Amino acid sequence: MDIVWHRIQAIMLRILYFERRNVVRMAEFFYWPLLDITMWGMTASWIEQSQKTTTKLVLLLMAGLVLWQVTLRSCYEISITLMEEIWGRSLINLFASPLNELEWIIAVLLSGLFKVCAVLAFGGAMVGLLYACNIFSLGLTLLLFVVPLVLSGWCIGFFSAAAIMRTGQRAGSLPWIAGYLFAPFSGVFYPVESLPVWMQRISYCLPTTYVFESMRQYIENGMLTWDKLVVSVVLSVLYLAVALSIFLFMFKKSRSRGLYRLE
Numbered sequence: 001m002d003i004v005w006h007r008i009q010a011i012m013l014r015i016l017y018f019e020r021r022n023v024v025r026m027a028e029f030f031y032w033p034l035l036d037i038t039m040w041g042m043t044a045s046w047i048e049q050s051q052k053t054t055t056k057l058v059l060l061l062m063a064g065l066v067l068w069q070v071t072l073r074s075c076y077e078i079s080i081t082l083m084e085e086i087w088g089r090s091l092i093n094l095f096a097s098p099l100n101e102l103e104w105i106i107a108v109l110l111s112g113l114f115k116v117c118a119v120l121a122f123g124g125a126m127v128g129l130l131y132a133c134n135i136f137s138l139g140l141t142l143l144l145f146v147v148p149l150v151l152s153g154w155c156i157g158f159f160s161a162a163a164i165m166r167t168g169q170r171a172g173s174l175p176w177i178a179g180y181l182f183a184p185f186s187g188v189f190y191p192v193e194s195l196p197v198w199m200q201r202i203s204y205c206l207p208t209t210y211v212f213e214s215m216r217q218y219i220e221n222g223m224l225t226w227d228k229l230v231v232s233v234v235l236s237v238l239y240l241a242v243a244l245s246i247f248l249f250m251f252k253k254s255r256s257r258g259l260y261r262l263e
Contacts, residue, residue, distance in 0.1 A: 038184040046190035062133045064188045066123040072179040073119045074153025077112035079160035079175035151236035152207045158243035165250040187212045207235035
């Protein structure tokens with residue numbers, strides 16, 4: 001079998017041209033390394049500073065890990081469900097039926113809630129089994145943290161879905177990227193005070209930040225900061241209304257142009 005260099009060169013150029021035209025794919029080269037360096041670097045710094053003062057460090061980290069999965073799953077279910085319809089070339093058939101966009105949204109949110117509950121139960125069980133750490137010891141207070149995190153995940157999910165309705169399959173990586181984008185700013189594993197000042201300013205604009213800050217205070221001293229939870233819910237509802245509006249606008253615009261172009 002002969003190996004011809006110009007054919008190899010042609011395939012290499014094809015791959016490079018495709019990557020150059022896909023901004024989301026190009027961003028992945030720098031996105032994941034930067035994310036890991038930021039999150040785990042901040043976490044390591046906080047652990048080093050707090051190991052003498054924080055007695056419930058494992059519970060803080062495990063609770064943050066499990067609760068962050070709630071946000072990720074809520075976000076992921078919306079955007080990946082839409083992408084799966086596009087990948088399966090069934091989006092046109094789906095909305096050629098009497099189904100309207102609001103019915104689709106409600107169905108996706110309800111089915112996503114079941115999966116969020118499953119993730120929360122499974123994550124809590126695994127943390128207890130592997131690390132002897134019971135996050136369910138937080139009791140019903142845990143639900144107070146879960147609700148705004150679900151709403152926050154929906155916000156991210158609909159913003160991602162709006163981008164998918166705009167660009168189609170070129171945004172195929174977005175369901176995995178979008179949720180993690182906010183993790184370094186949300187203080188999932190470390191206090192917001194550990195962040196640089198410019199990151200703190202962004203953090204306090206996110207509803208997730210107030211949930212994790214409230215969670216840490218409750219675990220450490222048993223005091224529930226209602227003001228932070230209220231701010232989180234208000235921001236979540238506000239952002240969700242904006243995200244839904246943008247998604248519905250993009251959906252109608254794409255539908256008028258033809259949903260076939262997304263596939």
